[in-house]
Amino acid sequence: MLATTPQGLRRLRSFGLVGTAALVLSLSAVAPAIASPTTDECVEDIVSTVCLPGGEALTLGASAADLPGVDEIRSSPNLKLIANKPKAGSSATGTNSDIAFQGKYAFSGNYNGFTIYDISNPRDPVEVSIVSCPGSQNDVSVYGDLLFLSTDSPRSDDSCASTGSSATVKESWEGMKIFDISDKRNPRYIKSVETKCGSHTHTLVPGSRGNVYIYVSSYSPSDTFPDCQPPHDLISIIKVPTRTPDQAALISTPVLFPDGGNPTGNYSRTTSGCHDLTAYPLKKLMAGACMGDGILVDIADPENPRVINRVRDTVNFAFWHSATFNQTGTKVVFTDELGGGTGAHCTEADGPTKGANGIYDIVGRGDSRQLVFKSYYKIPRINGPTENCVAHNGSIVPVIFGDIMVQAWYQGGISVFDFTNSSNPREIAWFERGPLSDTSLVTGGAWSSYWYNGYIYSNDIAKGLDVLQMNDWRVLTAKFNRVHELNVQTQPSYWGW
Structure with missing residues (x-):
């Protein structure tokens, strides 16, 4: 606040x-x-102690009888959809994924490639170019004249004309692709770098002397995969000279979990790599969501990241998916992608702590910094059994004071919540569509929902690019903020703090 x-x-x-x-x-x-929730049960783990919030403050706020109909749009009065741009061209049949921003452009990832939009008029996004380059999940980020694209499915080769292959075939390719986007109408593919287990997501970490580093997250090794062997307790680091990006190369594969991380046999998934990393370069910090573990990492030396703290929640977190710092770098919001994003987990059966966010304060200094659990946050609305719904990608809303975040929840829609009080997060705005189907579970909904220069942009898996406007005094100061470039996994210091 x-x-x-x-x-x-x-x-x-x-x-x-x-x-x-x-x-x-x-x-x-x-x-x-707003009444504060209570904590009435604590579970001690070998890595951390997690307290489970209880009490009526966390009771879900809608009944099944209130569910919207197919494609029916509902929202809070302070959050309105002002534009929708359906998928087109080669992206029309693909799954929309992440978004990056630069100046008046938005770069929309899609399992079939990426689309560049001119968003100089947020009420009327215009397609500038559509690049066909199939390969899940095509996580995208931009840096100057460069665009980086993650490929996390085995392909016959590293070209954009490749076909699907099998990870059991040694000659198959997965990893990072680099494009020159100096001409937005004609992006040019210039370089690929293969990485172990592919690239599910990636994070840009600015370096010195004209270099940028790409931290590649990947997981799910198998004895049958020649290029993805267990144990896979590592990330891959690619060094990119920005003036000569064709010389980009893999420089190291640091092991973040020398003890193997979270083992099998409990509610959480085994740690075998990381799903997503978020860097806060000004603070020289990174937070990692690594399937079975959440970590805090020192990146003062970007070529040698060091884990300084690790937390684990074996009761409520099934899959540590992503991480977001608050703007002062004193908190981390971790997400749990229970069911991998394909299940209906915003139901009465799952309750308020499964498939939710975990909010942690960062306490201490230097290598003694620790992540301290404070509360869970989940959207306070019941969704139907045909709606895939779970915590997913979001970003900070850059208000001058306080902590506000906008977040995608697949078919649970978009939620804006205030976590200034880490122990008592509360929703302040929301938007959702009804299910794609009321008879069967069809995967869809908001994949990524981010604040950029006064508006919320959301990549809907099925419906395309959404633009929303929030009119609320609590986000008024955020509308004064402007950044030239935004990759949410490379978190900026909006006000220079």
Whole structure:
């Protein structure tokens, strides 16, 4: 929540937002009080202790009788859909995935390639180019004139004309592709780098002397996969000279879990690699969601990342999926992608802590920093049995004070929540469509939902690119913020803090 202290008022004035300060002070006086949830059960693990919130504050807020019909749009009054751009061209039959941003452009990943949109008018996104380059999941990021694309399915070769293959075939290819996007209408494929177990996701870490590093996350090894052998307790690091990207090369595969990580035999999935890493370069920190473990990593030396703390939740987290820092780098929101994103897990049966977020405070200094569990957050609405729904990709909303996040929940829609009080997160806005089908579970919904330069952009698996506008005093200061480039897994310091 925005600060209303004298110190906060002075900070608002320092940004030239005196009127905003007055509005914040007046509205905070009428803001409703929210009861805090209790904690009534703690489970001690060999890595950490997790307390399970209980009490009526976490009761799900809608009944099955209130479920929307097929494709029926519902939202809170303060969050409105202002544009939808259906998938087109070669991407029309593919699954939409992640999004990156640069200037007036959005780069939409898709299992069949990627699409570049001109979003100079957020109410009318315009396709600039559609690149056909099949390979799941085509996680995308941009840096200057370069675009990076993850391939996490075995292909016959590294070209964009490749066909599907098998990971049991040594000659199959998976890894990173690099494109020149200096001409947005004609992106040019320039380089590939093969990595162990492919590249499910990747994270850009800026370096020095004109270099950028790509941290590649991959998992699911097998004795039958020549290029993906167990144990796979590592990430891959690619070094890219930005002026000569054709010289990009794999430089190391640091092992993050020398003890093997979380073993089999409990609720959580075995740690065998990482699913997603989020770097906060200004803080020289990275948070990793690594299937069975959550980690905090020192990246002061980007070629030699060091794990400084690890947490585990064997009661409520099945699959540590992604991580998001708050803007001061003092908290991490981890997500649990229970069921891999294909199951209906926003039901009464799953309750408020399965397939949810885990909110952790970072306490201590230096190598003594630790992740301390504070609470869970899950959307407070029941979804139907035909809607795949679970926590997924989101980003910080860059308000000057407080902690607000927007997040995709597949067919659970989009949720904006305030976690300024780490122990009492609460939703402040939401948007959702009804199911794609009311008779069978068809995978769809919001894959990634991110705040960029005053609007929320969301890549819907089936429906295409959505643009939403939030009108709420709590996000007013975020609308003054502008960044030139945004890869959410490379978290910027929006206000230079």
